[in-house]
Amino acid sequence: MCESILKVSGLRAKVGDQEILKGVNLEIKPGEVHVIMGPNGAGKSTLANVLMGHPAYEVTGGEALFMNKDLLAMKVDERARAGLFLSFQYPQEVSGVTVENFLRTAKKEVSGIMPMMGRFNATVKAEMQSLEMDEKYLARYLNEGFSGGEKKKSEILQMAVLAPKLAILDETDSGLDVDAIRVVYEKVQSLANANNAILVITHYNKILDYIKPDFVHVLVDGKIVKEGDLALANAIQESGYEAFRASV
């Protein structure tokens, strides 16, 4: 087994002329749950998108190793097949493709094998049940007309089915009501095991009632300015991000 799933060092990235990531260092090992917190505009979503390979962002420096391979040299779909997953802040609506069909297609692409229909459907339905999602969503077009909460559940359903090495959750809590936050993050926590890792991006710490991070990072102005454990998240709850801004 490789020592770390993800090792990011000195990562810089810009969109247009604006530099957003200004040297991010981050190491994630198997079995770990990391949380990145930070104020609006700090670069949290940019980090998630850059790691997944969004074409709008240009990497201007640093490196990222995923399972000891050069992540930045890989295409988006290659990253997915290598075991990287991103739960989108704003999942796209794809008309004409049902959830069921899409899950099977994605599973085939990521695992290289077309899943067996019967067994696969049973697995998917069990995952939906634990997410308190109605089975009827399987027959609906992917995310089309879904509420904010249903879209996020659909993301976590995909995560559960694809079983990635590293799942990045970009503000999955936004747009969720209290009950849905509980259901979604309990599910996420249950998907964590000794061989995979989870990186949760958020700007508030309500989710920490349901998910237990091993590490908490504070991202301000494109850099990780502070690292710690749950106590750090609690400190942010108390006094906000102002103290960290001053230290930039």
Add this chain to the structure above:
Amino acid sequence: MANQDQIKKQTEKTDINAAQSQMPKWHRITLPEGLFDQTDNNVETKIAVEGQAEIHVKDNAQSDETFKSAISQNNDNDQNNNHNGEVAWLLDKRLVSRLDDSILAWIRQHATKNAYIHSKARIGRDETPVVRMTTALANTDSQFNHIASDTVVVDDQCALTLVMDYDNQSAMRGQHLGITRLIVGRGAVATLFKCQRLGAEDAYLDQTLIEVAEGGEVNIVDVQLGSRFRGVNYSVALSGRHSRATLNSLYLGCMAQRMDLSFTMNHIGANTESVIESKGALDGNAKKVFRGNLQFEQGAAKSVGRERETVMLLDERVHAESIPALLCAEDDVIGEHAASIGRVDQQKLFYLMSRGLTMAAAKKLVVKAAFEEVLAEAATVNLRDEIEALIDRRLS
């Protein structure tokens, strides 16, 4: 001697000029060279009929006679006009032509085997006849050259489904130049499905002129997948009261394809209805111009015309132009236009790729999903698999 040479050269020059002036021109797309050089009509159109429909394949003159008698039965009001003996020409003039007149004249001149299709299958009494015209070229050494001027008549209270499929699977370049005239009688229902899947370097110039009588209905599906050059024009005259027309256009533009799609609904009778729905995807550095014309003539009171265009841009280099026009000579009408030309749908492709789909697979998925409605229609005329296979091939 020098003088003679000069004279000879001058004569040659004049001949070339004369030849050029007779060559059809089209100002919208720079047409490929040699398009009008080949006048041999060397591809047979296979016609298969299910149900009862009369089919004649005749030369120009005979076709006109048959056509004339058919149209005179259908269009009593136009008896006077029929006396000029050039009914086809008349119809071509009366319906707004978007191809250049010289192109129409050239096609009429060189189309040697014209099909004449006549449905007398009564709605409610007979099965709707299905006529399939397949113009396909498989392995051959000769160039695919198809020039067609076809006429279709659906009698009052009758129905017809017509499928026109153009396919070039040979390695040779090909071209199709065609005119289709469709007369839909009173209370008649006509379905026209045109599918163009020629080769990547081929040319396709096609004009369809349709007239719909009182209470008649025409439903058109036009699928454009092949050809490097496409000039497509539909002109529908909703002449009778309560006549209706729907036009579903679907296209995929890849590589350096150029296309000009022109759809005209001319509301002449009162209470007429039309819908133009165009859906397309552009990839590579394809260029497309969409022209949707809704015309309301005086007397077309309480008529409704709607057009909607959706274009997916799959590459930053594509070029999409949209020219909707609303021409009203009557107050009491409704005309609506809606267009959505997305920017490159980068977010959607990124989302799908983040789930392991390659760029090509992601494009295929969004394109086929967006085309689902028309693909379902294609299934009813047994063309769905062919169309999907070609979309897959083009987007690979």
